Amino acid sequence: MIYRPGRHPMLPTDPRIRYYTEDHISALLEEVVERGREFGLIFPSIGTDRTMDGRVLVRFNTAPASTLLNLLTLLLDAERRASCDT
Numbered sequence: 001m002i003y004r005p006g007r008h009p010m011l012p013t014d015p016r017i018r019y020y021t022e023d024h025i026s027a028l029l030e031e032v033v034e035r036g037r038e039f040g041l042i043f044p045s046i047g048t049d050r051t052m053d054g055r056v057l058v059r060f061n062t063a064p065a066s067t068l069l070n071l072l073t074l075l076l077d078a079e080r081r082a083s084c085d086t
Contacts, residue, residue, distance in 0.1 A: 009070045025056045033046060
């Protein structure tokens with residue numbers, strides 16, 4: 001992972017997470033599955049799990065939605081780097 005000054009992973013306790021509904025998270029999960037396929041990442045049982053303390057959990061070991069958002073950011077960064085290299 002390339003370090004970018006001023007850019008930090010989203011924490012599970014970030015208050016912005018509360019604005020994501022289950023529908024938002026489901027759409028983001030679909031995007032992660034689609035973009036991850038390009039890099040050989042397969043998530044056979046990915047989905048939403050339950051809401052805990054106002055935050056939607058995703059089903060890859062009941063990770064918080066921040067993990068999903070951070071993974072999506074990494075995939076988008078990797079796509080940008082790959083397109084710049086060609």
